[in-house]
Amino acid sequence: MANDWVIDRRDSSEESKGMNNRVIVLGGDGFCGWPTSLYLSRQGYDITIVDNLSRRCIDNELGASSLTPIASVDRRLTKWKELTGKKIEFVHIDVSVNYQRLLDLIKDKKPKAIVHFAEQRAAPYSMKSPSHKIYTVDNNLNATHNMLCAIVESGLDIAVVHLGTMGVYGYGAAGTEIPEGYLDVKVDVDGEHKDLKIMYPASPGSIYHMTKTQDALFFLFYAKNDGVRITDLHQGIVWGTNTEETCMHEDLINRFDYDGDYGTVLNRFLMQSVVDHPITVHGKGGQTRAFIHIRDTVRCIELAIKHPPQKGDQVKIFNQTTETHRVIDLAKLVAKETGARIRYYINPRNEAPVNELKVRNESFLALGLQPTTLENGLLKEVIDVAKKYKDNCNLSKIVCTSRWRSDIPEDLEGSSEPE
Numbered sequence: 001m002a003n004d005w006v007i008d009r010r011d012s013s014e015e016s017k018g019m020n021n022r023v024i025v026l027g028g029d030g031f032c033g034w035p036t037s038l039y040l041s042r043q044g045y046d047i048t049i050v051d052n053l054s055r056r057c058i059d060n061e062l063g064a065s066s067l068t069p070i071a072s073v074d075r076r077l078t079k080w081k082e083l084t085g086k087k088i089e090f091v092h093i094d095v096s097v098n099y100q101r102l103l104d105l106i107k108d109k110k111p112k113a114i115v116h117f118a119e120q121r122a123a124p125y126s127m128k129s130p131s132h133k134i135y136t137v138d139n140n141l142n143a144t145h146n147m148l149c150a151i152v153e154s155g156l157d158i159a160v161v162h163l164g165t166m167g168v169y170g171y172g173a174a175g176t177e178i179p180e181g182y183l184d185v186k187v188d189v190d191g192e193h194k195d196l197k198i199m200y201p202a203s204p205g206s207i208y209h210m211t212k213t214q215d216a217l218f219f220l221f222y223a224k225n226d227g228v229r230i231t232d233l234h235q236g237i238v239w240g241t242n243t244e245e246t247c248m249h250e251d252l253i254n255r256f257d258y259d260g261d262y263g264t265v266l267n268r269f270l271m272q273s274v275v276d277h278p279i280t281v282h283g284k285g286g287q288t289r290a291f292i293h294i295r296d297t298v299r300c301i302e303l304a305i306k307h308p309p310q311k312g313d314q315v316k317i318f319n320q321t322t323e324t325h326r327v328i329d330l331a332k333l334v335a336k337e338t339g340a341r342i343r344y345y346i347n348p349r350n351e352a353p354v355n356e357l358k359v360r361n362e363s364f365l366a367l368g369l370q371p372t373t374l375e376n377g378l379l380k381e382v383i384d385v386a387k388k389y390k391d392n393c394n395l396s397k398i399v400c401t402s403r404w405r406s407d408i409p410e411d412l413e414g415s416s417e418p419e
């Protein structure tokens, strides 16, 4: 009953301020943003996608496009309207540069929420060269800060849902579980015990991950100073390609990154097995990481929009992940399913060769998320997509050539046994 009252009160205050059911999706043309935009549109939200199409430009820079043939934004949106009758708007803005255009858009659309995907998200790309480091920092920090600053200047009470990463913590928790953002600690001040709630310590392992830890400070400040209502989703590695909505027509297909910079580990392994490339394990594969299927990503975003913090609350932090796996176990699983060979490469990254990772994720489960795990049979779906489009693969782009430091030797061949 009490909860009903809170929800009613918020809805009516939103109405009185002329708020609507609109959600602006920053980065809505990307791998997570596109299926999220379609899912939210289908759930009845009015969607405005903002994107500068930088990811499509990076495809050209790297000479490795999405394995799936993604349609132009125009074709995507026309097909969606044709199939569902629902209109999704698209606005081309570089959020990290065009502050005034972003502000004008926010004032015009008065969205109830902004979902922020618009960052350079590949760790290897962020470590390629000094100019890639600088681009990633400029783009990601300015995009996040411009959004927050514009929300405050607009005077509107807009909930922010930001896509952060599990990697802000460096994947280690000294044997304990990684909490959802905050840690209760006891400190001793002059013999007196005090209880403190602190942010879980950051320990980023790439320039990309570092930008996410810095985003967190922007959030802390804007929540404290201006009462901006922010949810930061610490998402694990997303696997899979399609959702119910992107399967509706070839023009709606989601991107599938397989190259050494943007391809993520499980999708890469599955795709490698299809093009008869050895599975590229970095080091001995003792790294444990958190994972989530793209179908769960889109559901989590809606849950976060529906359950924002109240004004004045601290930043809400959810671990957006459903399971953890060791890289070598994933490689063996894919090898068993497909008969692919495993090869071990000198790790191009500076990361712990072995780690334990236990992650708390009760918040989304409590809100009703039904996890899609590796056991749900969707590995086959990824293999089928990879098989269908394998001719689009540029084999020379599979091995990761980006190295965390210049003294790490380049290894294009790998070996059949771990060193």
Ligand code: NAD
Pocket: 026, 027, 028, 029, 030, 031, 032, 033, 050, 051, 052, 053, 054, 055, 056, 093, 094, 095, 096, 097, 116, 117, 118, 119, 120, 121, 139, 143, 163, 164, 165, 166, 235, 236, 237, 238, 239, 264
């Ligand atoms: P993506 O690169 O496919 O999509 C990002 C989109 O944002 C692209 O369409 C790009 O053009 C756009 N963009 C980037 N900078 C912009 C700017 N300055 N102005 C306007 N648009 C801009 O990445 P993704 O995989 O969809 O990831 C989305 C978010 O989710 C990222 O912030 C990433 O850190 C986070 N995330 C992704 C994963 C994953 O496995 N893919 C896991 C955890 C967190």
Ligand code: USQ
Pocket: 121, 122, 123, 124, 164, 165, 166, 167, 168, 235, 236, 237, 238, 262, 263, 264, 265, 266, 268, 280, 281, 282, 283, 285, 287, 289, 290, 327, 347, 349, 351
């Ligand atoms: N790895 C291999 N072989 C490969 C590719 C990767 O062994 O061919 C290893 C890496 O060395 C690393 C692990 O697999 O130990 C994960 O690498 P990844 O490329 O799948 O994921 P990562 O670089 O961490 O980044 C991805 C997304 C990023 C997101 C992050 C979530 O690109 O946007 O933030 O996953 S998390 O890993 O939880 O921080």
